Amino acid sequence: MPVVAVREDSESELCRPETPGKLCHSIAVPQYKDVVIVGNGPSAITLSYMLAGNWPYYRGTPVQDIFLQERLRGVMGKSLLEVDLEDLSQGLEGRSRNPISLLYDALVHPGADLGKDRGTTLRWRFKPNKVVDHVALGRGLPGGSWQSMNESALTISFGSWMDLPKFKFREWQFRKMPTTAQEGRATIGDVSQYYLDYVVHQGLKPHFLNNTLVTCAFQRTEPTETESDSPPFWEVHGQSEDGPVRYVTPHLVLACGTSDKPNRLDIPGEDLSFVVHTLKELEESFERRGRLEELMVVGAGLSAADAIIAALRRGIKVKHVFRRAANDPGLVFNSLPPALYPEYHRVYSMMKSGSTENYRCFPRSKLIGIRSNGIALVEGVHGCGKIPVSCVALLIGTKPDLGFLDPEIWEALSAGAHPKFGRLSLDVDALTMESRCFPGLYALGPLAGDNFVRFIQGGALAVAKRIHENLGNIPKALPSPADKDSSIPVPRACDVKCPTP
Ligand SMILES: Cc1cc2nc3c(=O)[nH]c(=O)nc-3n(C[C@H](O)[C@H](O)[C@H](O)COP(=O)(O)OP(=O)(O)OC[C@H]3O[C@@H](n4cnc5c(N)ncnc54)[C@H](O)[C@@H]3O)c2cc1C
Structure with a gap:
């Protein structure tokens, strides 16, 4: 699933x-x-x-929820923009807490969360x-x-x-790159x-x-x-x-x-030229500065993982600082099935093992300052350490x-x-x-x-x-x-x- x-x-x-x-x-x-x-x-x-002017209509094909199926019988021939959406969305559950979002998903990706997405039940009509x-x-x-x-x-x-409605991503893929398009x-x-x-x-x-x-x-x-x-x-x-x-x-x-706004730590040295707050800035500094020696990545989400993957691929040594314990069940990696997200699970394994050839992590630690001579000050459970870095990527969310x-x-x-x-x-x-x-x-x-x-x-x-x-x-x-x-x-x-x- x-x-x-x-x-x-x-x-x-x-x-x-x-x-x-x-x-x-x-x-x-x-x-x-x-x-x-x-x-x-x-x-x-x-x-x-x-x-x-593009209006959605239920076309009568099966949805997963039998009660929704029953209610849909009453709206045949009418657009969803004309019917009582509150009534239609009653009792639906799923990965959104917004009832109309659940309804739309149930109609466009029926059975998706059970691993059997049967394709959309909607058709679109242009109404000038x-x-x-x-x-x-x-x-x-x-x-x-x-x-x-x-x-x-x-x-x-x-x-x-x-x-997005009507023109599917797969259809676009087949038009653009018929030989490489894949599930x-x-x-x-x-x-x-x-x-x-x-x-x-x-x-x-x-x-x-x-x-x-x-x-x-x-x-x-x-x-x-x-x-x-x-x-x-x-x-x-x-x-x-x-x-x-x-x-x-x-x-x-x-x-x-x-x-649009990357979160900041508000620590001394955060505005130094070798400190970045987005993956895009990090990519730019990979290109601008050629080979980096030591990258410090702060954060334990997927953006931090993306940065680690990108750095290791370039042979850059990574120091990884994050506040939680490596075995914290709340880490995002625990909700990703390993078979579907192997690259994130490779990072997660490194986090749990502590260090590998080019990677070392500092769990339950905080970056508390960065000096202009490239020294990062990290505070952990056992005290404060000074770590030499050539670039720091603070990837701790956005707002x-x-x-x-x-x-x-x-x-x-x-x-x-x-x-x-x-x-x-x-x-x-x-x-x-x-x-x-x-x-x-x-x-x-x-x-x-x-x-x-x-x-x-x-x-x-x-x-x-x-x-x-x-x-x-x-x-x-x-x-x-x-x-x-x-x-x-x-x-x-x-x-x-x-x-x-
Ligand atoms: C790295 C990453 C990976 C993701 N992967 C997935 C995924 O696999 N599947 C998935 O479903 N979702 C994924 N998401 C989430 C997804 O990107 C968002 O939910 C989705 O893009 C939200 O769409 P939106 O149109 O509401 O906002 P956005 O896509 O954020 O677009 C809003 C746009 O409005 C612009 N804007 C803001 N303020 C102004 C202003 N004052 N004037 C003009 N423009 C402004 C913003 O700069 C932005 O370009 C991912 C997000 C990230 C960050």
Whole structure:
């Protein structure tokens, strides 16, 4: 049975915006969009596909759960975007705590967790009259965090679990590389290329504004005449390759992931030039500095393991420092079957054995300082040691960068989040993914407690359904979806100060 684990190193505390109430310099007149999505990863891509008029229908083939099967009989011929998703998702259990995520997964990967994925039970129909005017604003290229991961590493999940709606990863593989396409895990490089191609293949490119950083998002406090009967609109400012962009929208979707800010130890020497905080920076220093003598890796998650694998492959000596004991049952390796994840289990074996030719570990230890002469100070159960290093990789998890949000909103969103969804998630209604305190604000993916691509798409379904229901209530005087280039002027100064609490 294939088993996947939530990456231990992705679980950490939410960070406070570092620049609360920062100034948003923008000269652009805001453009109206029915939906603005922050992010362009798998969450944003799936939502964009649905908002682009592609509606899912149950096609009648068997699902694993007999009670769900029975309930599905009542929705034949109707799109999932038109039916009661709460009712359909009753009683489902699995690797997500969001009911609609479980429902979507049960329909798209029936029996997957029992090792017999029978293929999707959904078919997609394009409905031109259901196209919603939307834009996805992303820091890099479509694929989101997949574009900044180590390309040669393997996915944790099976390749087929990386599928986005309708155009499957395997289908993409067969088109791209018919001779080498295979079952099982995929390379991260292939998945990131698939997401890039998916956006083009599904005609979503016009909805994506890439290489655009959202710098500020806030609820408008002075509604215009047309807005007065509806919930407050959101204003979003960003910086694109072509200059500032500015949107106004009744629906703001946060699909910005949780991997933008690497966690720090806040120890002396952490900012020295030979200290890195991401795998990408480590790869760069392998290339820039040629052969490294001694690499110190801090952390006991999968990113730390990836760094160790990459270093040993290059013949670099590794010193591995982590806080837990090597036999701690909470280590992520214990949830990965050895047959499926042999490379991670090789690292785990080394951690348990203590040292091998080029590897030595320091369990139950902390890095407490790094000196400019390349000496790392490590504190363990038996005291403090000085270890010479030529590079230090601190791979101890990440957190989202929500510094673009009005701090008041950020505080309220994170304060109300249920701890069972993990410390990174925001307080949203599990059936709609809409914020409980800020109408019109939604969260998707890891920000809503779903870490795996298999499940985050259910969140997109919930958001798309809610938005379609809401659009009927938006005042008619506002520009229609067909009126793509329309904009409404806003009575605000050009330099807008995000409201402070
Ligand atoms: C190393 C690694 C391996 C993984 N392997 C797997 C796996 O095998 N299977 C699996 O299912 N999941 C895996 N995951 C988890 C998976 O990557 C995420 O769950 C998924 O990518 C989340 O998608 P998303 O669209 O919500 O966010 P992301 O993919 O994180 O995309 C969000 C994007 O929004 C951007 N963004 C953030 N703020 C702004 C802003 N202000 N303006 C503009 N853009 C912004 C971010 O930079 C990012 O590019 C892995 C994660 C990591 C780190």
